[in-house]
Amino acid sequence: MFSSKYVIALCLALTSFASQAQGIGRAATPNEIKAWDIDVRPDFKGLPKGAGSVASGEAVWETKCASCHGTFGESNSVFFQLVGYTNKKDVERGNVATLQLGHDAPARTMTMKLPTISTLWDYINRAMPWTAPKSLKPDEVYAVTAFLMNLAEVVPDDFVLSDKNIAEVQKRLPNRNGMTTKHAMWPGAGGKPDTQGSACVKNCGTDPKISSSIPAYAMTAHGNLADQNRAWGSIIGLDTSKPMMEEVAVINAPQAKLDKASSSIKTSEVLPILQKNTCTACHAVATKVMGPAFKDVAKKYANRSDTASYLAGKIKSGGTGVWGSIPMPPMSISDAESKKIAQWLSQGSVD
Numbered sequence: 033m034f035s036s037k038y039v040i041a042l043c044l045a046l047t048s049f050a051s052q053a054q055g056i057g058r059a060a061t062p063n064e065i066k067a068w069d070i071d072v073r074p075d076f077k078g079l080p081k082g083a084g085s086v087a088s089g090e091a092v093w094e095t096k097c098a099s100c101h102g103t104f105g106e107s108n109s110v111f112f113q114l115v116g117y118t119n120k121k122d123v124e125r126g127n128v129a130t131l132q133l134g135h136d137a138p139a140r141t142m143t144m145k146l147p148t149i150s151t152l153w154d155y156i157n158r159a160m161p162w163t164a165p166k167s168l169k170p171d172e173v174y175a176v177t178a179f180l181m182n183l184a185e186v187v188p189d190d191f192v193l194s195d196k197n198i199a200e201v202q203k204r205l206p207n208r209n210g211m212t213t214k215h216a217m218w219p220g221a222g223g224k225p226d227t228q229g230s231a232c233v234k235n236c237g238t239d240p241k242i243s244s245s246i247p248a249y250a251m252t253a254h255g256n257l258a259d260q261n262r263a264w265g266s267i268i269g270l271d272t273s274k275p276m277m278e279e280v281a282v283i284n285a286p287q288a289k290l291d292k293a294s295s296s297i298k299t300s301e302v303l304p305i306l307q308k309n310t311c312t313a314c315h316a317v318a319t320k321v322m323g324p325a326f327k328d329v330a331k332k333y334a335n336r337s338d339t340a341s342y343l344a345g346k347i348k349s350g351g352t353g354v355w356g357s358i359p360m361p362p363m364s365i366s367d368a369e370s371k372k373i374a375q376w377l378s379q380g381s382v383d
Protein backbone atom coordinates (compact mmCIF):
# COMPACT_ATOMS: atom_id res chain seq x y z
CA MET A 33 0.00 0.00 0.00
CA PHE A 34 1.49 3.37 -0.77
CA SER A 35 0.67 6.45 1.18
CA SER A 36 -2.26 8.51 0.11
CA LYS A 37 -0.27 11.48 1.43
CA TYR A 38 1.85 11.40 -1.73
CA VAL A 39 -1.18 11.24 -3.93
CA ILE A 40 -2.69 14.18 -2.14
CA ALA A 41 0.56 16.14 -2.32
CA LEU A 42 0.55 15.59 -6.06
CA CYS A 43 -3.09 16.60 -6.33
CA LEU A 44 -2.38 19.72 -4.31
CA ALA A 45 0.50 20.64 -6.58
CA LEU A 46 -1.70 20.22 -9.61
CA THR A 47 -4.59 22.07 -8.00
CA SER A 48 -2.52 25.08 -7.03
CA PHE A 49 -1.06 25.18 -10.52
CA ALA A 50 -4.55 25.03 -12.00
CA SER A 51 -5.94 27.63 -9.63
CA GLN A 52 -3.12 30.02 -10.40
CA ALA A 53 -3.65 29.50 -14.08
CA GLN A 54 -7.41 29.75 -14.11
CA GLY A 55 -8.37 31.22 -10.75
CA ILE A 56 -10.36 28.16 -9.70
CA GLY A 57 -10.21 25.73 -6.80
CA ARG A 58 -8.61 26.14 -3.38
CA ALA A 59 -6.07 24.30 -1.30
CA ALA A 60 -7.43 21.25 0.55
CA THR A 61 -7.91 21.88 4.26
CA PRO A 62 -5.97 19.77 6.79
CA ASN A 63 -9.25 18.07 7.74
CA GLU A 64 -9.98 17.16 4.15
CA ILE A 65 -6.54 15.65 3.82
CA LYS A 66 -7.07 13.79 7.10
CA ALA A 67 -10.29 12.28 5.79
CA TRP A 68 -8.42 10.86 2.80
CA ASP A 69 -5.35 9.82 4.70
CA ILE A 70 -6.63 6.65 6.32
CA ASP A 71 -4.23 3.97 5.18
CA VAL A 72 -2.86 1.57 7.77
CA ARG A 73 0.52 0.09 6.99
CA PRO A 74 2.01 -3.27 7.93
CA ASP A 75 4.06 -1.55 10.67
CA PHE A 76 0.71 -0.15 11.95
CA LYS A 77 1.55 3.41 11.06
CA GLY A 78 -1.81 5.13 10.56
CA LEU A 79 -3.74 2.77 12.85
CA PRO A 80 -6.11 4.72 15.10
CA LYS A 81 -6.35 3.89 18.79
CA GLY A 82 -9.23 1.70 19.83
CA ALA A 83 -10.35 -1.77 20.86
CA GLY A 84 -13.09 -4.31 20.23
CA SER A 85 -13.92 -7.78 21.53
CA VAL A 86 -14.75 -10.93 19.59
CA ALA A 87 -18.22 -10.85 21.17
CA SER A 88 -18.99 -7.29 20.08
CA GLY A 89 -17.49 -8.13 16.69
CA GLU A 90 -19.98 -10.95 16.35
CA ALA A 91 -22.79 -8.44 16.86
CA VAL A 92 -21.36 -6.14 14.17
CA TRP A 93 -20.89 -9.11 11.88
CA GLU A 94 -24.44 -10.35 12.24
CA THR A 95 -26.05 -6.98 11.60
CA LYS A 96 -23.67 -5.59 8.97
CA CYS A 97 -21.71 -8.36 7.28
CA ALA A 98 -23.30 -11.81 7.54
CA SER A 99 -25.99 -11.09 4.96
CA CYS A 100 -23.32 -11.08 2.26
CA HIS A 101 -20.49 -13.18 3.72
CA GLY A 102 -22.44 -15.82 5.66
CA THR A 103 -22.73 -16.36 9.40
CA PHE A 104 -19.25 -17.88 9.60
CA GLY A 105 -17.68 -16.03 6.67
CA GLU A 106 -18.29 -19.20 4.70
CA SER A 107 -20.58 -17.86 1.98
CA ASN A 108 -19.33 -17.50 -1.55
CA SER A 109 -22.47 -16.06 -3.02
CA VAL A 110 -21.52 -12.37 -3.11
CA PHE A 111 -17.77 -12.67 -2.81
CA PHE A 112 -15.56 -15.68 -2.29
CA GLN A 113 -15.39 -17.37 1.08
CA LEU A 114 -13.59 -15.21 3.69
CA VAL A 115 -12.76 -17.84 6.31
CA GLY A 116 -11.79 -21.50 6.14
CA TYR A 117 -9.15 -24.16 5.37
CA THR A 118 -6.54 -22.94 7.84
CA ASN A 119 -5.74 -24.67 11.13
CA LYS A 120 -3.73 -24.41 14.36
CA LYS A 121 -0.63 -25.85 12.70
CA ASP A 122 -0.72 -23.07 10.10
CA VAL A 123 -0.96 -20.55 12.96
CA GLU A 124 2.21 -22.03 14.49
CA ARG A 125 4.17 -22.12 11.26
CA GLY A 126 2.91 -18.96 9.58
CA ASN A 127 2.41 -20.93 6.38
CA VAL A 128 -0.87 -22.32 5.14
CA ALA A 129 -0.72 -25.99 4.17
CA THR A 130 -3.74 -25.80 1.89
CA LEU A 131 -1.97 -23.19 -0.25
CA GLN A 132 0.84 -25.61 -1.07
CA LEU A 133 0.92 -27.67 -4.23
CA GLY A 134 -0.85 -30.97 -3.91
CA HIS A 135 -3.53 -29.67 -1.58
CA ASP A 136 -6.78 -28.94 -3.19
CA ALA A 137 -8.88 -26.94 -0.76
CA PRO A 138 -12.26 -26.26 -2.35
CA ALA A 139 -11.62 -22.52 -2.12
CA ARG A 140 -8.83 -20.04 -1.51
CA THR A 141 -10.14 -17.99 1.36
CA MET A 142 -9.13 -14.56 2.61
CA THR A 143 -7.69 -16.00 5.84
CA MET A 144 -5.61 -18.49 3.83
CA LYS A 145 -3.92 -15.73 1.87
CA LEU A 146 -3.77 -12.75 4.22
CA PRO A 147 -0.11 -12.02 5.14
CA THR A 148 -0.64 -8.78 7.14
CA ILE A 149 -3.42 -8.09 9.62
CA SER A 150 -3.09 -4.35 8.94
CA THR A 151 -4.44 -5.01 5.46
CA LEU A 152 -7.57 -6.62 6.83
CA TRP A 153 -8.12 -3.78 9.28
CA ASP A 154 -7.51 -1.19 6.58
CA TYR A 155 -9.75 -2.94 4.05
CA ILE A 156 -12.72 -3.30 6.38
CA ASN A 157 -12.24 0.28 7.56
CA ARG A 158 -12.20 1.76 4.09
CA ALA A 159 -14.44 -0.57 2.09
CA MET A 160 -16.92 -2.51 4.21
CA PRO A 161 -19.81 -2.98 4.56
CA TRP A 162 -19.97 -2.82 0.81
CA THR A 163 -23.14 -0.79 0.78
CA ALA A 164 -21.89 1.73 3.39
CA PRO A 165 -18.10 1.99 3.26
CA LYS A 166 -16.33 4.07 5.95
CA SER A 167 -19.41 3.93 8.17
CA LEU A 168 -17.78 1.79 10.90
CA LYS A 169 -16.18 3.38 13.94
CA PRO A 170 -12.61 2.29 14.75
CA ASP A 171 -13.82 0.18 17.71
CA GLU A 172 -16.25 -1.65 15.41
CA VAL A 173 -13.44 -2.34 12.93
CA TYR A 174 -11.30 -3.73 15.77
CA ALA A 175 -14.23 -5.84 16.95
CA VAL A 176 -15.17 -7.32 13.60
CA THR A 177 -11.51 -7.97 12.75
CA ALA A 178 -11.22 -9.81 16.08
CA PHE A 179 -14.32 -11.82 15.22
CA LEU A 180 -12.91 -12.90 11.84
CA MET A 181 -9.62 -13.85 13.52
CA ASN A 182 -11.58 -15.87 16.07
CA LEU A 183 -13.42 -17.72 13.29
CA ALA A 184 -10.02 -18.55 11.82
CA GLU A 185 -8.84 -19.88 15.22
CA VAL A 186 -6.16 -17.21 15.48
CA VAL A 187 -7.49 -15.61 18.69
CA PRO A 188 -9.61 -17.11 21.52
CA ASP A 189 -13.30 -16.39 22.17
CA ASP A 190 -12.63 -13.87 24.95
CA PHE A 191 -10.07 -11.88 22.98
CA VAL A 192 -10.15 -8.08 22.81
CA LEU A 193 -8.21 -6.72 19.84
CA SER A 194 -6.66 -3.26 20.20
CA ASP A 195 -3.93 -1.03 18.80
CA LYS A 196 -1.80 -2.28 21.73
CA ASN A 197 -1.93 -5.99 20.91
CA ILE A 198 -2.54 -6.11 17.16
CA ALA A 199 1.18 -6.78 16.57
CA GLU A 200 0.81 -9.96 18.65
CA VAL A 201 -2.02 -11.13 16.41
CA GLN A 202 0.18 -10.45 13.38
CA LYS A 203 2.61 -13.01 14.85
CA ARG A 204 -0.15 -15.64 14.75
CA LEU A 205 -1.48 -14.95 11.26
CA PRO A 206 -1.66 -18.26 9.36
CA ASN A 207 -0.04 -16.96 6.19
CA ARG A 208 2.33 -14.39 7.75
CA ASN A 209 5.37 -16.13 6.23
CA GLY A 210 3.69 -16.91 2.97
CA MET A 211 4.39 -13.63 1.22
CA THR A 212 7.53 -13.48 -0.84
CA THR A 213 9.07 -10.57 -2.70
CA LYS A 214 11.59 -12.78 -4.50
CA HIS A 215 9.80 -12.88 -7.78
CA ALA A 216 10.05 -11.02 -11.01
CA MET A 217 7.01 -8.86 -10.40
CA TRP A 218 8.61 -7.22 -7.39
CA PRO A 219 10.68 -4.18 -8.40
CA GLY A 220 14.39 -4.78 -8.00
CA ALA A 221 14.00 -8.33 -6.77
CA GLY A 222 15.48 -9.76 -9.95
CA GLY A 223 13.84 -13.07 -9.22
CA LYS A 224 12.44 -15.64 -11.57
CA PRO A 225 8.93 -15.34 -12.91
CA ASP A 226 6.24 -17.16 -10.94
CA THR A 227 5.57 -19.50 -13.83
CA GLN A 228 8.45 -21.57 -15.09
CA GLY A 229 7.40 -22.51 -18.59
CA SER A 230 9.97 -24.30 -20.67
CA ALA A 231 10.59 -23.24 -24.25
CA CYS A 232 8.01 -24.17 -26.82
CA VAL A 233 7.43 -27.45 -28.59
CA LYS A 234 9.26 -28.46 -31.73
CA ASN A 235 8.19 -27.60 -35.26
CA CYS A 236 6.40 -24.43 -34.20
CA GLY A 237 4.61 -22.72 -37.06
CA THR A 238 6.39 -19.60 -38.22
CA ASP A 239 3.33 -17.50 -38.93
CA PRO A 240 0.69 -18.31 -36.35
CA LYS A 241 -2.78 -17.37 -37.42
CA ILE A 242 -5.44 -17.30 -34.78
CA SER A 243 -9.05 -17.10 -35.76
CA SER A 244 -12.34 -18.31 -34.47
CA SER A 245 -15.31 -19.99 -36.00
CA ILE A 246 -18.87 -20.97 -35.40
CA PRO A 247 -19.76 -24.60 -36.07
CA ALA A 248 -22.13 -25.03 -38.98
CA TYR A 249 -25.02 -26.16 -36.82
CA ALA A 250 -24.79 -23.04 -34.65
CA MET A 251 -24.41 -20.47 -37.38
CA THR A 252 -27.93 -19.15 -37.18
CA ALA A 253 -28.51 -19.74 -33.47
CA HIS A 254 -28.73 -15.98 -32.90
CA GLY A 255 -29.92 -14.86 -36.29
CA ASN A 256 -27.63 -13.09 -38.71
CA LEU A 257 -24.86 -11.48 -36.64
CA ALA A 258 -24.01 -9.07 -39.44
CA ASP A 259 -27.40 -7.44 -39.05
CA GLN A 260 -26.80 -6.92 -35.35
CA ASN A 261 -23.47 -5.11 -35.49
CA ARG A 262 -22.39 -1.73 -36.71
CA ALA A 263 -21.05 -1.79 -40.23
CA TRP A 264 -17.89 0.08 -39.20
CA GLY A 265 -15.32 -0.30 -36.46
CA SER A 266 -13.10 -3.20 -35.53
CA ILE A 267 -15.85 -5.75 -35.01
CA ILE A 268 -18.19 -6.22 -37.89
CA GLY A 269 -20.61 -9.04 -37.44
CA LEU A 270 -20.08 -12.19 -39.42
CA ASP A 271 -22.71 -12.98 -42.01
CA THR A 272 -24.13 -16.06 -40.35
CA SER A 273 -26.85 -16.46 -42.92
CA LYS A 274 -24.25 -18.20 -45.13
CA PRO A 275 -22.31 -21.34 -44.24
CA MET A 276 -18.91 -20.53 -42.81
CA MET A 277 -16.47 -22.19 -45.08
CA GLU A 278 -13.03 -20.70 -45.17
CA GLU A 279 -13.00 -18.99 -41.82
CA VAL A 280 -12.86 -22.06 -39.63
CA ALA A 281 -10.28 -21.88 -36.86
CA VAL A 282 -6.76 -22.50 -37.99
CA ILE A 283 -4.10 -22.20 -35.35
CA ASN A 284 -1.52 -23.10 -37.92
CA ALA A 285 -1.19 -26.51 -36.39
CA PRO A 286 2.24 -27.83 -37.32
CA GLN A 287 0.73 -31.30 -37.25
CA ALA A 288 -1.67 -30.35 -40.03
CA LYS A 289 1.17 -29.14 -42.21
CA LEU A 290 3.04 -32.37 -41.71
CA ASP A 291 -0.08 -34.33 -42.59
CA LYS A 292 -0.35 -32.53 -45.86
CA ALA A 293 3.29 -32.58 -46.83
CA SER A 294 3.78 -36.25 -46.20
CA SER A 295 0.69 -37.50 -47.98
CA SER A 296 0.63 -38.96 -51.43
CA ILE A 297 -2.29 -41.31 -51.45
CA LYS A 298 -3.91 -42.94 -54.45
CA THR A 299 -7.67 -43.30 -54.84
CA SER A 300 -7.25 -47.03 -55.43
CA GLU A 301 -5.70 -47.31 -51.94
CA VAL A 302 -8.65 -45.57 -50.35
CA LEU A 303 -11.61 -47.09 -52.19
CA PRO A 304 -11.59 -50.37 -50.24
CA ILE A 305 -11.66 -48.40 -46.98
CA LEU A 306 -14.60 -46.33 -48.23
CA GLN A 307 -16.48 -49.46 -49.19
CA LYS A 308 -15.72 -51.30 -45.98
CA ASN A 309 -17.05 -48.37 -43.94
CA THR A 310 -20.22 -47.96 -46.11
CA CYS A 311 -19.20 -44.44 -47.15
CA THR A 312 -19.97 -45.39 -50.71
CA ALA A 313 -23.65 -45.74 -49.84
CA CYS A 314 -23.80 -41.96 -49.83
CA HIS A 315 -20.61 -40.81 -51.55
CA ALA A 316 -18.89 -41.31 -54.87
CA VAL A 317 -15.59 -39.88 -55.98
CA ALA A 318 -16.77 -37.91 -58.99
CA THR A 319 -20.52 -37.46 -58.52
CA LYS A 320 -22.81 -36.20 -55.83
CA VAL A 321 -24.94 -38.96 -54.29
CA MET A 322 -26.58 -38.15 -50.97
CA GLY A 323 -23.32 -36.62 -49.78
CA PRO A 324 -20.98 -34.43 -51.83
CA ALA A 325 -18.62 -35.90 -54.45
CA PHE A 326 -15.23 -36.51 -52.87
CA LYS A 327 -13.57 -34.57 -55.67
CA ASP A 328 -15.64 -31.53 -54.65
CA VAL A 329 -14.71 -32.01 -51.01
CA ALA A 330 -11.02 -32.13 -51.95
CA LYS A 331 -11.36 -29.01 -54.06
CA LYS A 332 -13.22 -27.07 -51.39
CA TYR A 333 -10.49 -27.55 -48.78
CA ALA A 334 -7.51 -27.35 -51.11
CA ASN A 335 -6.27 -24.12 -49.55
CA ARG A 336 -6.72 -24.92 -45.89
CA SER A 337 -3.66 -25.73 -43.87
CA ASP A 338 -5.45 -28.13 -41.53
CA THR A 339 -7.68 -29.98 -43.97
CA ALA A 340 -6.53 -33.43 -42.93
CA SER A 341 -7.17 -32.91 -39.20
CA TYR A 342 -10.45 -31.14 -39.89
CA LEU A 343 -11.83 -33.82 -42.21
CA ALA A 344 -10.58 -36.71 -40.08
CA GLY A 345 -12.71 -35.25 -37.29
CA LYS A 346 -15.70 -34.58 -39.53
CA ILE A 347 -15.69 -38.14 -40.91
CA LYS A 348 -16.10 -39.46 -37.36
CA SER A 349 -18.53 -36.84 -36.10
CA GLY A 350 -20.66 -36.37 -39.20
CA GLY A 351 -22.48 -33.04 -39.44
CA THR A 352 -24.85 -30.94 -41.42
CA GLY A 353 -25.13 -27.57 -43.08
CA VAL A 354 -21.84 -27.48 -44.94
CA TRP A 355 -23.11 -28.98 -48.18
CA GLY A 356 -26.81 -28.70 -47.65
CA SER A 357 -29.45 -29.67 -45.15
CA ILE A 358 -29.04 -33.45 -45.38
CA PRO A 359 -27.05 -34.59 -42.35
CA MET A 360 -24.21 -37.07 -42.38
CA PRO A 361 -24.49 -39.41 -39.40
CA PRO A 362 -21.49 -40.00 -37.09
CA MET A 363 -19.46 -42.93 -38.44
CA SER A 364 -17.81 -45.61 -36.34
CA ILE A 365 -14.54 -45.82 -38.22
CA SER A 366 -11.05 -46.31 -36.83
CA ASP A 367 -8.80 -43.29 -36.29
CA ALA A 368 -6.26 -44.69 -38.72
CA GLU A 369 -8.80 -45.15 -41.50
CA SER A 370 -10.50 -41.77 -41.11
CA LYS A 371 -7.08 -40.16 -41.08
CA LYS A 372 -6.07 -41.96 -44.24
CA ILE A 373 -9.25 -40.85 -46.06
CA ALA A 374 -8.76 -37.30 -44.80
CA GLN A 375 -5.15 -37.22 -45.97
CA TRP A 376 -6.28 -38.43 -49.35
CA LEU A 377 -8.87 -35.63 -49.55
CA SER A 378 -6.38 -33.03 -48.30
CA GLN A 379 -4.25 -33.40 -51.41
CA GLY A 380 -6.44 -30.82 -53.13
CA SER A 381 -7.69 -33.01 -55.98
CA VAL A 382 -8.76 -36.63 -56.21
CA ASP A 383 -9.97 -38.60 -59.19
Ligand code: HEC
Nearest residue numbers: 093096097099100101110111142155156160161162163176
Ligand atom coordinates in the same frame (compact mmCIF):
# COMPACT_ATOMS: atom_id res chain seq x y z
C1 HEC B 1 -23.71 -5.98 0.49
C2 HEC B 1 -22.79 -7.07 0.57
C3 HEC B 1 -21.63 -6.98 1.55
C4 HEC B 1 -21.69 -6.66 2.88
C5 HEC B 1 -22.91 -6.29 3.69
C6 HEC B 1 -20.34 -6.79 3.37
N1 HEC B 1 -19.51 -7.16 2.37
FE1 HEC B 1 -17.54 -7.56 2.55
N2 HEC B 1 -17.41 -7.85 0.54
C7 HEC B 1 -18.47 -7.76 -0.33
C8 HEC B 1 -17.95 -7.83 -1.68
C9 HEC B 1 -18.76 -7.76 -2.96
C10 HEC B 1 -16.55 -7.95 -1.58
C11 HEC B 1 -15.54 -7.95 -2.73
C12 HEC B 1 -15.32 -6.51 -3.11
C13 HEC B 1 -14.30 -6.34 -4.17
O1 HEC B 1 -13.48 -7.21 -4.41
O2 HEC B 1 -14.29 -5.25 -4.75
C14 HEC B 1 -16.26 -7.99 -0.17
C15 HEC B 1 -14.99 -8.15 0.33
C16 HEC B 1 -14.69 -8.24 1.68
C17 HEC B 1 -13.39 -8.53 2.22
C18 HEC B 1 -12.15 -8.73 1.38
C19 HEC B 1 -11.86 -10.13 1.09
C20 HEC B 1 -10.63 -10.28 0.24
O3 HEC B 1 -10.03 -11.33 0.35
O4 HEC B 1 -10.27 -9.39 -0.56
C21 HEC B 1 -13.52 -8.50 3.59
C22 HEC B 1 -12.41 -8.76 4.59
C23 HEC B 1 -14.87 -8.16 3.88
N3 HEC B 1 -15.57 -8.03 2.71
C24 HEC B 1 -15.37 -7.99 5.16
C25 HEC B 1 -16.64 -7.49 5.42
C26 HEC B 1 -17.07 -7.05 6.72
C27 HEC B 1 -16.23 -7.09 7.98
C28 HEC B 1 -18.35 -6.62 6.58
C29 HEC B 1 -19.24 -6.00 7.63
C30 HEC B 1 -18.74 -4.86 8.31
C31 HEC B 1 -18.72 -6.81 5.20
N4 HEC B 1 -17.65 -7.31 4.53
C32 HEC B 1 -19.97 -6.52 4.67
C33 HEC B 1 -19.79 -7.64 -0.02
C34 HEC B 1 -20.25 -7.29 1.24
Ligand code: HEC
Nearest residue numbers: 309311314322323346351352353354355356358359360363
Ligand atom coordinates in the same frame (compact mmCIF):
# COMPACT_ATOMS: atom_id res chain seq x y z
C1 HEC C 1 -25.90 -41.72 -44.73
C2 HEC C 1 -25.15 -41.03 -45.74
C3 HEC C 1 -23.67 -40.83 -45.50
C4 HEC C 1 -22.73 -41.75 -45.16
C5 HEC C 1 -22.88 -43.23 -44.83
C6 HEC C 1 -21.45 -41.05 -45.13
N1 HEC C 1 -21.63 -39.75 -45.46
FE1 HEC C 1 -20.20 -38.34 -45.60
N2 HEC C 1 -21.62 -36.94 -45.93
C7 HEC C 1 -22.97 -37.18 -46.08
C8 HEC C 1 -23.66 -35.92 -46.23
C9 HEC C 1 -25.16 -35.72 -46.40
C10 HEC C 1 -22.68 -34.94 -46.15
C11 HEC C 1 -22.87 -33.42 -46.19
C12 HEC C 1 -23.02 -32.91 -44.75
C13 HEC C 1 -23.05 -31.43 -44.62
O1 HEC C 1 -23.64 -30.75 -45.49
O2 HEC C 1 -22.48 -30.92 -43.64
C14 HEC C 1 -21.41 -35.59 -45.96
C15 HEC C 1 -20.19 -34.94 -45.89
C16 HEC C 1 -18.97 -35.58 -45.85
C17 HEC C 1 -17.70 -34.91 -45.93
C18 HEC C 1 -17.46 -33.40 -45.99
C19 HEC C 1 -17.50 -32.80 -44.60
C20 HEC C 1 -17.34 -31.31 -44.57
O3 HEC C 1 -17.34 -30.76 -43.45
O4 HEC C 1 -17.23 -30.67 -45.63
C21 HEC C 1 -16.75 -35.89 -45.89
C22 HEC C 1 -15.25 -35.70 -45.93
C23 HEC C 1 -17.43 -37.14 -45.80
N3 HEC C 1 -18.77 -36.90 -45.76
C24 HEC C 1 -16.81 -38.35 -45.76
C25 HEC C 1 -17.46 -39.54 -45.46
C26 HEC C 1 -16.80 -40.78 -45.18
C27 HEC C 1 -15.29 -40.98 -45.23
C28 HEC C 1 -17.74 -41.70 -44.90
C29 HEC C 1 -17.55 -43.13 -44.48
C30 HEC C 1 -16.73 -43.35 -43.32
C31 HEC C 1 -19.01 -41.04 -45.02
N4 HEC C 1 -18.81 -39.71 -45.34
C32 HEC C 1 -20.24 -41.63 -44.85
C33 HEC C 1 -23.59 -38.39 -46.07
C34 HEC C 1 -22.98 -39.58 -45.70
